[in-house]
Amino acid sequence: MLRNLLASRRTLLGCLLLGMILWGGSSAFADPTAPVAIDSNTDKVNSGDTAWMLTSAALVLMMTGPGLALFYSGLVRRKNVLATMMQSFILMAIVSVVWAIVGFSIAFDAGNPFFGGLHFAFMKNVWMFPSEYAPTIPFSTFMVYQCMFAVITPGLICGAYAERMKFSAMLLFSVLWLLVVYCPLAHMVWGKGGLFNFAMQPGGSLKFPALDFAGGTVVHISSGVSALICALVMGKRRGYGKIPMAPHSVVISVIGAALLWVGWFGFNGGSALSAGGGASSAFVATHFAAAAAALGWMFAEWLKTGKPTVLGAISGAVAGLVVITPASGFVGPMSALIMGAVGGVVCFFAATSLKHALGYDDSLDAFGVHGIGGTIGALLTGCFAQQFFNPSVPDSAMNGIFFGGKQLGNQAVATVISWVLAIVGSFILLKITDVVCGLRVSESEEFDGLDITQHGERGYNLEEEFGGTVLDGGSSGSLGSAITGTQTKVSHA
Amino acid sequence: MLRNLLASRRTLLGCLLLGMILWGGSSAFADPTAPVAIDSNTDKVNSGDTAWMLTSAALVLMMTGPGLALFYSGLVRRKNVLATMMQSFILMAIVSVVWAIVGFSIAFDAGNPFFGGLHFAFMKNVWMFPSEYAPTIPFSTFMVYQCMFAVITPGLICGAYAERMKFSAMLLFSVLWLLVVYCPLAHMVWGKGGLFNFAMQPGGSLKFPALDFAGGTVVHISSGVSALICALVMGKRRGYGKIPMAPHSVVISVIGAALLWVGWFGFNGGSALSAGGGASSAFVATHFAAAAAALGWMFAEWLKTGKPTVLGAISGAVAGLVVITPASGFVGPMSALIMGAVGGVVCFFAATSLKHALGYDDSLDAFGVHGIGGTIGALLTGCFAQQFFNPSVPDSAMNGIFFGGKQLGNQAVATVISWVLAIVGSFILLKITDVVCGLRVSESEEFDGLDITQHGERGYNLEEEFGGTVLDGGSSGSLGSAITGTQTKVSHA
Amino acid sequence: MLRNLLASRRTLLGCLLLGMILWGGSSAFADPTAPVAIDSNTDKVNSGDTAWMLTSAALVLMMTGPGLALFYSGLVRRKNVLATMMQSFILMAIVSVVWAIVGFSIAFDAGNPFFGGLHFAFMKNVWMFPSEYAPTIPFSTFMVYQCMFAVITPGLICGAYAERMKFSAMLLFSVLWLLVVYCPLAHMVWGKGGLFNFAMQPGGSLKFPALDFAGGTVVHISSGVSALICALVMGKRRGYGKIPMAPHSVVISVIGAALLWVGWFGFNGGSALSAGGGASSAFVATHFAAAAAALGWMFAEWLKTGKPTVLGAISGAVAGLVVITPASGFVGPMSALIMGAVGGVVCFFAATSLKHALGYDDSLDAFGVHGIGGTIGALLTGCFAQQFFNPSVPDSAMNGIFFGGKQLGNQAVATVISWVLAIVGSFILLKITDVVCGLRVSESEEFDGLDITQHGERGYNLEEEFGGTVLDGGSSGSLGSAITGTQTKVSHA
Amino acid sequence: MQMIEAVIKPHKLDAVKTALAKLGILGVTAVECKGFGRQMGHTERYRGAKMDVGFVPKVLLKICVKSEESAKAVSEIVEAARTGEVGDGKIFVYPIAEVVRIRTGEKNEQAL
Amino acid sequence: MQMIEAVIKPHKLDAVKTALAKLGILGVTAVECKGFGRQMGHTERYRGAKMDVGFVPKVLLKICVKSEESAKAVSEIVEAARTGEVGDGKIFVYPIAEVVRIRTGEKNEQAL
Amino acid sequence: MQMIEAVIKPHKLDAVKTALAKLGILGVTAVECKGFGRQMGHTERYRGAKMDVGFVPKVLLKICVKSEESAKAVSEIVEAARTGEVGDGKIFVYPIAEVVRIRTGEKNEQAL
């Protein structure tokens, strides 16, 4: 007990130090970045672009709920189905509130290469006027679209700690993680003046313009690698590898995967921030990558184990969507198809052979799919990108190495930094959370399931005949029968 | 029996009288309103606005099916799951047909302050040309978007009479309710020349311009209050308060709630009738209110009972969506957040403490969430509205009281009138329905469940092994095996 | 065995011959068609139209997954639920890949009246520039929208061979069918210079301009009639007509049907290829037809059997959507309502009385709904079409017979040719598939269910308590517990 | 000791449990089951195919009691579970050779 | 009277019921169960984790008959339920001390 | 022969099966059931309505053994299934008149 606490204290101290160094260091890089320009002329708002971006925002929210909620909760055991859904659902709520208060500002206000400022805190100035980020749509549309990305990213991590994390710990960790890992990384990649931002970098010298169209690093590497850390720090589920932990309903996982696929059109297609050739190109790349990856995983599995599983096909599709995410706006349809196929096969081996060889318990393969898939995607973007498909890329030197460019290097740098940030950040935050409220439920709670122990509910009450007792509720008042005077007529069959 | 009938007769008489007074009275108010202008120039149709409105219409239909169908059917017992889904689904059908024939016209044709005329009956003139209501989209788009609102509103009431109403009664009541309560109320609030219409009121003196962006009064108060009347008139489910009536699958309710959240972007965002700052602002308000309300309900419950339930979180989100509905186009993001939080907490107490204290059996809390939530929302709109967020508001005096305006009064008037209309209308229509076909199923039917007794089906046939007999179907003809001549090759494993 | 093989050989030979005749014959018709024009000026891309078309594409994919996957898998027995979902899901993958490689080109490149050329193979030239097909959206948007149609069409056939076809056979057959039946038919109806294309036919004499707005012939007749052939060639499920084969979960079928309804707005509304009056008109027609058909089927059943079933109502809605598909862009709202009602009633009899009278086992009524519904729809389009609702129709002689035109004849020709192509094509392809890998699973596999025998999975593991053994996976490595040094703190309740 | 097995209508479970509790019998094991007998299952229809479900859902209760309590327990169950309509179910009484409480290893009457 | 308990393959349920009906035995109670024995469960794979399900789904039938009918009933069940493959199941026959029909209170042979 | 019926905690199933296998007993039939007894069910809350589930999920095992093996089997089950907490369950031993293996028609001890 004491030793644990001491250990934790020491860890904490280390963390604080590291944090200060990072924060301090960041100011060294800081160029005086001009504030984000907001155009008070709403005439420039384009209704078509706005329509598409609002639709995309809705689609991206649908990816978390019900998409991810279903995909993940189908894979857990019956006793944890609601708790797993709740993780997705409550992130829709809590991340959005944090985003409104301060998250968006950290990510998208101009600032140093690592953090944004606080001009947009409490949604100040985030109204109907278009901004520099997307000059044809209201700034509030841009903000809410980005909000949906912030919602899903910590949601992806849930796959790693499913079936054993305390609900309170999960809430705390997710909020911290959003502020410490996600928002800074989003700032680096997409924020004005961010370290990797290729489009809006006011002349910084220490910069690595990286291509990340819709969040290969920001969303998938960050969450996938953090998921690995979660799996390692939290340890395995009790009985893992000894008792079977078969998915309680692949049926609902299939629904979830299909909705993820559909929603991803908003995720990638919407990242064009307008409705035109760019969105269309990203949409197509997304679709073909998912298709090829589903086949890739399925056929790899069919060859290796003799049976093509449904869970394999849907996992493959998701892997393909992950892989294409950073590339979607920069590659042509056939490149997307190839990237998807590669991603499907590699993630198959990551989520099966690799995981079992190393023996960590990433319950739902958040690392195998998002961590590995995101990494592959970021690197392959440096192979397949073509300026042709995205005129906003300033220089054809940023083409992938297969198309005469030399972008692979910068992609690797961005990838490594994302890994490091995710590893260090998640480790520290898990330790903090552990100290504050403990990470894991007790053995008996894990045995009884999170649904009943964390939430006091069960997912399915299909055997209604076994009764029970109403302890409280519904019996005290009598309005229901009294007020109407004469009883309502009841027809007899 | 006889007494019941007599009582019913007397009630009916009273109703008729009241109806005539209302109708008569209405003509007293009637100003000669100009017909709804339709512009035969399709050039003014804006593709972006149309794209958004069609998308929104699809989203709003998705709220009813599968959204509401799932949300509600998860909360009933297994034996009533299909019947509850059917209520939502069949309203998608029957309301749409009635809407085409006459409903739309009553609501949106110019008329007196209470009813529209019949110029649009049978969809006459409701074609591709834009109208005065929304000058940048086809009138047919406006009509079908409004149709989706008419579909979901009676659907919300289902929550109150779930698990005990006859299917035929439910059909009859819903159609009558649509014509007698919904359409007139929609006309008052949104119809040209309507009593509360602030935008299109040609100089009427006896008017109360009210702010109801997307239907706080028209949709939520009307349905929620009617739900209370249903619960009171129909009486409790047998065994209510004595035997547990746990939701048979909170899992599918979570799916439903998430789809409601996503669909609500169309509901509120679409109510701007165009894709620009207004839609964006309403979209953002919707999202933040839902998020804050989910947290509000969850934390209130956590504090009060010691456990944060999943059903609580999703109910909270829905409550927040209800509360923000009338306000969504008039308030800023932080106001929305506060409104949502308030709504979540208040509805928590309404659906738990209040209901149990009074003892009526509003099975799925249609009143607690929509009636209370809608009322709070209508009133808070009178506190938080800001002309800044909606330039179509003619006068900054219509700001909420927190922003220097004095709109609260009119909001209260609109709220009260909506309550009265819903109470009186629903009571009368329930009595009529009771006389015509009886409201409740018999005791034994209620016991066996509505699925089997009303529809002859069961929701889940998971134990397929127990066989049974095919009485009829599939055995008479022989085309299936005969026509192909040689039997198809069957491979043996 | 030998006899079967010989029989198959003979069949094959016949098929090849027939194929050659067809192909040869086709060149006789061939006019030298100009290539599809592509406009390298992206300025003509309209953001609103593009927004709507991307949204529509997403909606149409959602129809297959999760829509169709749910609708169909709810109707099979528990042991086949995953296999049935997999059929829809894997088609999303494999059809898309084939479409990218060659399918799109066959369907939409200019060519002879029956096939397109190969200019668009491997997605060559299918980029962000608008094309002749839809001059306001990127060609890639058009391509991916059409891709979603190609995905769902073979998916519809699954309903006929559900619960008994080998997974490998299903894959092979679907790909062949896409190339041999779907792509040519799509070319004839929508492709430049196609046999039935009314809009883009450069002066061919042997042409039958047919109205098929969104695929009554291409999608529904082709798949529905092929489904009948599948049912006949494959024979009945074992025990059909003797043991009950009740749907294992009408609940998920209702979700599926509702999503189909919503998605169909993209299917029909998107077929306008722009966001304006045409899309709006198609959207409205779609909605009213579905509504009327749900009521039509339900009331027909209620009258005939005494109970309105939920499965009936949702089947009716789907039937109405099928019927209106070819007509949606050409008819007014009230015509749509009538067409839907007729379709609902007729399909009710087709899927119940007709099927049982003839005795084939079309497991999920793919023929009864899509074959019959598509046929009715194609013919009724020739009755109700009005140039008024679609100015792109060149001539008011193409009005339906109820509106002074004489289009019914051409509609009949297109219908007959679609039937013939579907019958001949499917029969041949089934025989080929049978020779290559066998169509049906073995008796014991059919008995154990396709989930476990084809995919090695079960859909629901609700009784987790009965344990089992982990044979492999998760136990070898030890990273999960080792790396973190100190065990994570586990809180005790 | 004897084992009483009672096949009853599911909604009578609570009444039976209450009746047993009055006799001081608190231990019961319940199993979902399907009954075939005089009472008929209901009819379902899916796309025009009419099917008879054949069975009726029942609950099978197992109650182990001391032999001398058996008669009383049976008559109480009969009382509590009766509706008077076909399908009320049956009670079967078995002789039992031995009973053990797993937690303590106690045997027979002490184990109840 | 005796209680026949037969553990059979689920798809043989109909055949067994038909066979019993021929003997005039219409009352049966059926319970879903899982059998462990010589017959092996199947193998499933989820993301590369291979697992053996261990059990095989079976149906447990309970049929109470007069002692003199028992032998005939058992042999009819054996006949109807046999496929000849491993896993066809077992029949257990128990002595019964008493039977009661809940609806009427009738006892023993009258209660069947 | 005797029929051992053991009502156990579900997660003890594997341990019990292993223990029986050590005695050479491989045939077992398992039934999901709900137990009412000293151990209490948990509490659930739905929209403020608090309800007590009443029962606890258990597994009922049926193991038919030769009479002479019965005592040993029972004590092994007790060993394997015990956690020491309330709700560990009970074992009931019934006399059996006859056992038949359906596949072969073999009787009694040969049938096991």
Ligand SMILES: Nc1ncnc2c1ncn2[C@@H]1O[C@H](COP(=O)(O)OP(=O)(O)O)[C@@H](O)[C@H]1O
């Ligand atoms: N001979 C029997 N053996 C086992 N169970 C029986 C027997 N007869 C009846 N049952 C069970 O008792 C239930 C009620 O029997 P049924 O004949 O329907 O009504 P009743 O007991 O009122 O005559 C049946 O559903 C079945 O589960």
Ligand SMILES: Nc1ncnc2c1ncn2[C@@H]1O[C@H](COP(=O)(O)OP(=O)(O)O)[C@@H](O)[C@H]1O
């Ligand atoms: N000793 C036993 N006690 C209880 N049930 C048994 C016993 N032996 C077998 N069974 C049941 O009988 C079923 C069939 O037994 P199994 O050994 O698989 O095949 P067979 O009966 O053909 O030898 C098992 O699945 C199990 O349910």
Ligand SMILES: Nc1ncnc2c1ncn2[C@@H]1O[C@H](COP(=O)(O)OP(=O)(O)O)[C@@H](O)[C@H]1O
């Ligand atoms: N008299 C009884 N008859 C049948 N089953 C019983 C009896 N008493 C207990 N049981 C079963 O045994 C289980 C455990 O009993 P319980 O009283 O909770 O704990 P313990 O066995 O440790 O005293 C119960 O859940 C019930 O299923």
